[in-house]
Amino acid sequence: MEADADLFRALGDATRRTILDELTERDGQTLFEICGRLTVRHGLSSSRQAISQHLAVLEQAGLVRTRRQGRYKFHHIDTSPLRSIVERWPVHGEDPNP
Amino acid sequence: MEADADLFRALGDATRRTILDELTERDGQTLFEICGRLTVRHGLSSSRQAISQHLAVLEQAGLVRTRRQGRYKFHHIDTSPLRSIVERWPVHGEDPNP
DNA sequence: GTTATAGGCAAGTGCCCGCTTGCCTGTCAA
DNA sequence: TTGACAGGCAAGCGGGCACTTGCCTATAAC
Numbered sequence: 001m002e003a004d005a006d007l008f009r010a011l012g013d014a015t016r017r018t019i020l021d022e023l024t025e026r027d028g029q030t031l032f033e034i035c036g037r038l039t040v041r042h043g044l045s046s047s048r049q050a051i052s053q054h055l056a057v058l059e060q061a062g063l064v065r066t067r068r069q070g071r072y073k074f075h076h077i078d079t080s081p082l083r084s085i086v087e088r089w090p091v092h093g094e095d096p097n098p
Numbered sequence: 099m100e101a102d103a104d105l106f107r108a109l110g111d112a113t114r115r116t117i118l119d120e121l122t123e124r125d126g127q128t129l130f131e132i133c134g135r136l137t138v139r140h141g142l143s144s145s146r147q148a149i150s151q152h153l154a155v156l157e158q159a160g161l162v163r164t165r166r167q168g169r170y171k172f173h174h175i176d177t178s179p180l181r182s183i184v185e186r187w188p189v190h191g192e193d194p195n196p
Numbered sequence: 197g198t199t200a201t202a203g204g205c206a207a208g209t210g211c212c213c214g215c216t217t218g219c220c221t222g223t224c225a226a
Numbered sequence: 227t228t229g230a231c232a233g234g235c236a237a238g239c240g241g242g243c244a245c246t247t248g249c250c251t252a253t254a255a256c
Contacts, residue, residue, distance in 0.1 A: 002112050011183075012110035013244075019189055031203065048150055051243055052203075071202050071253040079187045085109075086184060089118055089177045111214075129233065148215055150233070169223040169232050 004088075007081050010061035016054045018042050020063065023077035030072050031055065102186075105179050108159035114152045116140050118161065121175035127155065128170050 001007070010016055015038075022037055023029065030054055039045050046054075055075060058064040062081045067074045108114055115138075121127065127135070129150055142182050144152075153173060156162040160179045165172045171190055 002115070005112060008112075008115065009243095010108050011106050014103060014106075015244085017100070017106065023185055032201090046244095047246070048203085049205095049247085053244075073203070077187070078129060079184075079189045082184055083189050086177075086180055089122055089175070090181060091177045091181050107213095113214085130231090144214095144234085145216070147217085151214075171233070194246095 004081070004084055006057075007063070007084070010063055013054065013057075015044060015046060015050070016058055018044065019051070019054055019058065020077060023064070023075060028067075028074045028076050030074060033073065037055050056057040102127060102179070102182055104155075104159040105161070105182070106160055108155050111152065111155075113142060113144060113148070114156055116142065117149070117152055117156065121162070121173060126165075126172045126174050128172060132173065 014027065018038060019034060022034060022042070026037075031048065034055070035046070035048050035051050055064060055066075059066060063078055065076045067076065080090050116136060117132060119134060120140070124135075129146065132153075133144070133146050133149050136149065153162060154163075157164060161176055163174045163176050167175065
């Protein structure tokens with residue numbers, strides 16, 4: 001079995017990538033916050049359950065970490081798994097800026 | 099429409115990722131070479147047509163560039179599209195080595 | 197306690213995608 | 227010219243995945 005299978009599977013969906021964009025812009029959102037901002041700011045109207053399942057996939061891939069507080073569940077992005085991608089297939093001009 | 103949709107779609111399949119591993123190790127292989135080495139060295143027995151379709155997806159994503167020479171077609175890896183991933187979601191400790 | 201809010205669980209469905217199958221095109225050696 | 231070799235094209239099939247639907251749990255406000 002491949003190690004990063006969950007990572008690439010998580011990145012394979014456009015909605016999940018947009019969720020990562022949202023969490024990059026504003027980290028630590030709840031499920032309902034993400035739903036609202038995805039609809040308003042990104043134009044995609046997905047149901048709450050759909051987003052919830054997407055977040056579960058992202059969490060399994062290690063790209064999202066959660067923190068419970070009362071009845072709220074905050075979602076935080078973690079981009080560190082992405083490093084394994086460029087480590088696996090090295091990009092030649094790694095650092096463009098001097 | 100998203101820009102890097104083809105890129106993430108290409109990376110979403112385990113066989114295609116193994117093809118990138120193969121081309122990283124030995125660049126400029128033909129279709130039949132890739133088929134043989136995937137079978138022997140990686141244990142996955144995919145048909146020639148399957149690998150051909152995988153290479154087409156990788157080429158459409160910009161991860162593989164081809165060069166025809168007579169009846170041979172050599173495949174070269176191009177990892178530069180991967181840079182857009184870490185640019186989109188910046189990794190905090192970007193450069194581990196000083 | 198009662199109601200509203202935030203989130204979870206599980207079964208069912210439709211569709212995309214990887215793979216096969218079969219046949220065709222083009223290049224090189226005999 | 228004929229055969230073998232390297233690769234391409236297109237239709238069909240099956241499984242996985244995203245999404246819905248319906249109901250349930252838990253925390254907080256009233």
